[in-house]
Structures are given as C-alpha cells and as structure tokens.
Amino acid sequence: MPDVAGEKGLQLNEQTLSMRLERVAAQVPAGARLADIGSDHAYLPVALLRRGAIAAAVAGEVALTPFSAAQRTVRDNGLEQQVSVRLANGLAAIEPADGISAISICGMGGETIRDILDSGKAHLNGQERLILQPNGGEQPVRLWLMENGYRILCEEILRENRFDYEIIVAERAGPVTYSAEQLYFGPLQMQARSPAFLAKWQSILRRKQQTLANFARARHAVPEAKVQQVARQARWITELLA
Numbered sequence: 632m633p634d635v636a637g638e639k640g641l642q643l644n645e646q647t648l649s650m651r652l653e654r655v656a657a658q659v660p661a662g663a664r665l666a667d668i669g670s671d672h673a674y675l676p677v678a679l680l681r682r683g684a685i686a687a688a689v690a691g692e693v694a695l696t697p698f699s700a701a702q703r704t705v706r707d708n709g710l711e712q713q714v715s716v717r718l719a720n721g722l723a724a725i726e727p728a729d730g731i732s733a734i735s736i737c738g739m740g741g742e743t744i745r746d747i748l749d750s751g752k753a754h755l756n757g758q759e760r761l762i763l764q765p766n767g768g769e770q771p772v773r774l775w776l777m778e779n780g781y782r783i784l785c786e787e788i789l790r791e792n793r794f795d796y797e798i799i800v801a802e803r804a805g806p807v808t809y810s811a812e813q814l815y816f817g818p819l820q821m822q823a824r825s826p827a828f829l830a831k832w833q834s835i836l837r838r839k840q841q842t843l844a845n846f847a848r849a850r851h852a853v854p855e856a857k858v859q860q861v862a863r864q865a866r867w868i869t870e871l872l873a
C-alpha cells in the first residue's frame with residue numbers, strides 16, 4: 632500500500648488520514664458503532680472518535696504487529712473505553728453485544744474482502760452498512776453483495792499516489808440483480824461516468840490490448856478460455872468508452 636505518507640510527503644496518522652481513508656470516513660454514518668476489520672494502526676476508527684463522528688468502534692486485526700500498533704494508537708489517544716482492539720480473523724472480531732451498525736474493510740484485495748464477508752456471515756446482523764475499499768478485485772466483491780441481498784448505495788473512485796481506489800457502500804435490501812457488466816464496472820459508476828472512472832478504464836483497456844497482443848505472440852498457446860475472457864473484457868470496456 633502506498634500509504635505511509637500522503638501527497639507532498641504528509642505524515643499520515645489518526646489525525647491526518649489519507650485521502651482514501653477520508654473518503655471512507657465520509658461514508659460512515661454519524662454516531663455509528665463501527666467495526667473496522669483489518670484496521671492496521673486503527674487510524675480510521677480513532678480519527679472518527681477523535682472527531683466525535685462515531686459512538687464506539689471495534690478494531691479487528693488478524694496479525695500481531697498491526698494489532699499491537701492499533702492498541703498503541705488507541706492507548707495514546709486515551710480511547711480504551713470507546714475502541715475495543717481485537718486479534719481476530721475477519722468478522723470474528725465482532726460480538727453481538729457490540730451493536731455494530733457499520734463495517735469498514737479497506738486496503739485489501741477484493742477477493743480477500745469477499746472471503747472475509749463470506750466466512751464471517753454469522754457475525755452479520757443484516758442491519759450494518761458495509762463500506763468496502765478493495766485494492767482491485769471489485770467484481771468479486773459486487774458479486775458477493777448481489778448474491779447476499781446487498782444493494783450498492785454509493786460507489787466512488789479516487790486516485791491517490793498513482794493508484795485508483797474504489798469505495799463501495801452497500802446495505803442489505805433483499806434480492807437485487809446486477810448484469811455481468813454492472814458487476815465488472817460498478818452499476819453506479821457506469822451511470823455517473825466520472826472523469827476518474829473513465830480514466831481508470833482507459834488505462835485498463837490499454838493493458839488489456841497489450842495482454843491480447845502478448846497472447847497472440849506467445850510461444851506457448853494461451854488457453855482459449857483465457858483469451859476469450861480478456862477479449863470479452865476489452866470489448867466491454869471499448870463499448871463503455873464509446
């Protein structure tokens with residue numbers, strides 16, 4: 632993650648969030664009880680508590696070093712009563728008594744976020760707002776949301792340190808259907824066609840076209856299914872940008 636220092640070398644911490652985490656923070660409802668899964672230094676929940684924006688938080692971490700870092704941030708800010716830091720895998724950090732109303736899972740691959748949601752379903756009460764910020768692999772996240780009755784309420788793309796980040800906000804709403812293209816591009820992004828969205832897909836199209844050219848030149852045959860998949864994606868993107 633290019634997140635050690637922000638633009639212009641700004642030191643990022645619980646007072647100065649990256650632009651990416653600021654955009655995530657903006658999606659957390661006022662007064663929420665937030666579970667931040669994969670919290671690392673717990674900058675997001677601590678920043679929100681320092682601002683009085685949320686009521687309480689759980690910071691979940693699966694790895695010992697970031698878990699200790701999260702404990703330190705919470706202790707340094709005197710927020711031990713409001714933030715529970717827990718060493719746990721995924722949503723296992725959440726206990727029913729926490730009364731969690733929003734869950735953030737940020738800064739990981741989309742497949743990891745999908746796996747965390749899927750293996751932790753038993754810890755969801757269905758009322759939480761999910762605020763997900765995958766680093767790539769958005770399609771599997773959207774597919775999981777659709778298959779589990781979550782409607783996408785907001786989608787955002789932002790560029791920071793030459794990376795494109797997506798934020799997907801969803802709430803449980805009963806059956807919802809998205810087309811294959813909507814799952815790939817994001818249903819709301821496709822409608823809004825923001826400059827950041829179009830720039831992202833222009834750059835992905837160039838990479839897909841390069842991949843197809845490499846496939847054609849490859850000495851060993853690339854499986855036909857793989858070629859077809861990339862060709863289909865390149866066609867979708869070309870149509871999107873037309």
Ligand SMILES: C[S@@+](CC[C@H](N)C(=O)[O-])C[C@H]1O[C@@H](n2cnc3c(N)ncnc32)[C@H](O)[C@@H]1O
Pocket residue numbers: 632634652668669670671672691692693694697719720721722736737738739743747
């Ligand atoms: C790159 S950091 C992102 C930190 C922060 N969420 C952010 O967006 O800046 C990813 C963190 O997720 C944690 N993580 C990965 N898989 C996890 C899981 N299954 N449960 C809890 N934490 C996990 C990692 O240990 C790491 O600290």
